[in-house]
Amino acid sequence: MCLEHWKELVFCMLxxxxxxxxxxxxxxxxxxxxSGAQRTPLFDVSFQFLPLLTGxxxxxxxxxxxSLIITTVFFLVSSIFxxxxxxSKPIFATLIVRRFFVTxxxxxxxxxxxxxxxxxxxxxxxxxxxxxxxxxxxxxxGDFLKAPAMEDGxxxxxxxxxxxxxxxxxxxxxxxxxxxxxxxxxxxxxLCVLTIFKYFPSLFLRLLTFAMIATMVPFTLASRKHYTIxxxxxxxxxxxxxxxxxxxxxxxxxxxxxxxxxxxxxxxxGGAYHISVGNRxxxxxxxxxxxxxxxxEDASFDxxxxxxxxxxxxxxxxxxxxxxxxxxxxxIPDSPHTPRSE
Numbered sequence: 001m002c003l004e005h006w007k008e009l010v011f012c013m014l015x016x017x018x019x020x021x022x023x024x025x026x027x028x029x030x031x032x033x034x035s036g037a038q039r040t041p042l043f044d045v046s047f048q049f050l051p052l053l054t055g056x057x058x059x060x061x062x063x064x065x066x067s068l069i070i071t072t073v074f075f076l077v078s079s080i081f082x083x084x085x086x087x088s089k090p091i092f093a094t095l096i097v098r099r100f101f102v103t104x105x106x107x108x109x110x111x112x113x114x115x116x117x118x119x120x121x122x123x124x125x126x127x128x129x130x131x132x133x134x135x136x137x138x139x140x141x142g143d144f145l146k147a148p149a150m151e152d153g154x155x156x157x158x159x160x161x162x163x164x165x166x167x168x169x170x171x172x173x174x175x176x177x178x179x180x181x182x183x184x185x186x187x188x189x190x191l192c193v194l195t196i197f198k199y200f201p202s203l204f205l206r207l208l209t210f211a212m213i214a215t216m217v218p219f220t221l222a223s224r225k226h227y228t229i230x231x232x233x234x235x236x237x238x239x240x241x242x243x244x245x246x247x248x249x250x251x252x253x254x255x256x257x258x259x260x261x262x263x264x265x266x267x268x269x270g271g272a273y274h275i276s277v278g279n280r281x282x283x284x285x286x287x288x289x290x291x292x293x294x295x296x297e298d299a300s301f302d303x304x305x306x307x308x309x310x311x312x313x314x315x316x317x318x319x320x321x322x323x324x325x326x327x328x329x330x331x332i333p334d335s336p337h338t339p340r341s342e
Contacts, residue, residue: 008098008101008102009097009098009101012098012101012102012104012105013101015105015109016108017169019105019109019111019112020170020171020173021167021168021169022112022115022116023112023115023172023173023176023180024161024166024167024170024172024176025167026116026119026176026178026180027160027161027172027176027177027178028160028161028167029119029178030121030122030177030178031158031177032147032148033119033148034119034147034149035145035147035148035149036129036131036144036145036149036150036153037144038119038121038147038149039121039122039127039129039149040121040128040129041121041122041123041224042120042121042123042179042227044123044221044227046221046227046228047123047221047224050218050221050222051222052222052223053219053222053223053224054125057223058125058223060219061185061216061219061220061223061225062174064189064212064213064215064216064219065185065188065189065216067212068188068189068192068193068209068212068213068216069188069192071196071205071208071209072192072195072196075196075205076091076093076096076097076195077093079091079200080093083285084202091199091200092251092253095251095252095253096195096199096251099195099245099246099251100195102245103191103238103241103242103245104188104191106241106245107187107191107237107238108184110241111181111182111184111187114181114182115178115179115180115181118181119178120178120179120181121178121179122176122177122179123179123225123227124175124177124223124225125155125224126155126156126157126158126159126175126177127155127157127158127177127178128155129149129153129155130153131153132152132153157175159175160177179226179227179230180226181229181230181233182229182230182231182233182237183220183225183231183233183234184234185216185220185234186213186216186217186220186226186230186231186235186238187238189213190213190234190239190242191242192209193209193210193212193213194238194239194242196209197209198246217231217235253290254290254292255289255290255292255293258290263277263278264276264277265277266284266289266290266293
């Protein structure tokens with residue numbers, strides 16, 4: 001399955017380099033095109049209520065994003081070896097990774113389009129321009145409005161790319177300048193939370209990851225890494241795009257699609273279920289069966305099943321519950337996530 005999608009995954013990795021180049025480019029463009037006045041941070045209501053975090057506390061918001069990434073990666077990798085009791089469907093790591101990165105790349109292109117067309121001054125400590133006393137005494141208001149801003153007013157952390165080599169290849173995810181609309185901190189964190197909610201539906205995990213991103217928001221604003229509008233935009237654009245892609249292009253993790261596209265076959269022998277990949281066969285539990293396993297074209301329906309289907313008004317294509325060892329699974333053939341073979 002991984003080999004089936006290797007081109008998509010490689011493309012997504014290359015787009016990370018492209019997005020990094022865009023963030024370096026806006027840093028450079030702001031350094032040569034904005035005056036001292038234009039680099040003055042904008043007024044933000046949240047900044048009036050939240051204390052300014054400096055020193056080691058400035059990095060606290062980054063700890064939350066790392067924690068969410070580590071949590072997501074842990075459950076993704078562990079699902080290869082462990083059958084978690086809180087999920088009733090098999091987990092295909094490659095499909096989850098593909099969905100995560102495809103969504104991320106699309107969000108990054110929308111983000112780059114936003115910050116490359118409208119230059120917003122960064123409010124973080126390494127970006128704030130401060131006129132020196134000499135500039136105030138000897139200069140005029142015209143000097144403050146003239147671009148580019150004079151070097152003497154730059155903070156210690158001001159370090160824009162100096163040429164195309166650094167623009168294209170320098171990696172600086174956390175200390176760049178220029179407000180990058182919308183927040184990548186919240187964007188990546190939201191994708192991690194959405195992945196947990198969608199594929200690992202544990203109440204504890206959902207509460208934990210939700211609490212982490214909810215706590216991360218004020219810390220991001222208090223460290224002045226983003227304006228409130230950046231955070232709010234990321235909080236609604238990310239889940240909207242994620243759900244849109246989910247509805248339009250499901251994972252294709254139904255039995256028919258897995259067999260047709262990946263050559264993965266499910267079967268039953270002697271009351272035990274197995275999966276065949278190539279020339280190898282593995283025994284699996286009933287809760288590892290795809291959601292439409294019992295929906296084969298020649299499946300038999302008893303009177304109770306047909307009566308239930310008629311009540312739902314969709315005949316045999318409605319949701320049916322079938323007993324399997326270890327519990328009950330729902331088969332939903334009309335779901336966009338289990339496409340039928342052509």
